[in-house]
Amino acid sequence: MLDALLRTAHLLAAIVWIGGMVFAHFCLRPSLAVIEPPPQRLALMRAVLGRFFAWVAGAALIAVGTGLAMAARRGWTLAPSLWLMLVGGLVMLVIFGGIRHALYPRLCAALDRGAPADAAAHLVPIRAWVLVNLVIGTVIVVAAGVWR
Numbered sequence: 001m002l003d004a005l006l007r008t009a010h011l012l013a014a015i016v017w018i019g020g021m022v023f024a025h026f027c028l029r030p031s032l033a034v035i036e037p038p039p040q041r042l043a044l045m046r047a048v049l050g051r052f053f054a055w056v057a058g059a060a061l062i063a064v065g066t067g068l069a070m071a072a073r074r075g076w077t078l079a080p081s082l083w084l085m086l087v088g089g090l091v092m093l094v095i096f097g098g099i100r101h102a103l104y105p106r107l108c109a110a111l112d113r114g115a116p117a118d119a120a121a122h123l124v125p126i127r128a129w130v131l132v133n134l135v136i137g138t139v140i141v142v143a144a145g146v147w148r
């Protein structure tokens with residue numbers, strides 16, 4: 001029963017985290033051009049990312065916490081794809097921490113001091129690191145699916 005709960009929470013958290021990154025990267029970002037004037041896009045991104053990062057913080061802690069709990073309950077006897085998942089999941093967590101606690105506050109600070117050009121520049125590494133996490137997350141899920 002506990003294993004089923006851990007596994008279900010783990011999968012739901014992974015879906016929120018990866019699905020959110022897919023939406024942000026492939027749907028939201030390419031659609032921003034419809035908003036005029038451009039500074040409004042930055043205000044929208046600040047609001048969307050603030051909410052998204054709160055969801056990801058919960059999802060990331062649940063994914064990693066339940067993953068470690070499942071690994072511990074198996075006595076750390078894991079298939080290679082799950083070791084890859086463990087390492088990849090921890091790397092994703094560190095990257096997310098950097099985005100949430102270092103990069104995003106810079107975007108907010110630039111908007112607060114009325115510097116949209118700086119804010120736009122701070123958005124670039126956020127996009128890049130979200131894409132890195134999306135690639136790692138996709139690789140670990142595909143590896144778990146095909147390499148059992």
Ligand code: HEM
Pocket residue numbers: 007010011013014015017018063064065066067068069070071082085086087088089090092137140141144145
């Ligand atoms: C410290 C980090 C992590 C650890 C230790 C971990 C561990 C595990 C374990 C032990 C399972 C096997 C569950 C079972 O067979 O009942 C599993 C499954 C799974 N995990 Fe993770 N995980 C971690 C992070 C993540 C992350 C970050 C994602 C995606 C964002 C993810 C996605 C999945 C998926 C999709 C499965 C199902 C795979 C399958 O059933 O073949 N995991 N994980």
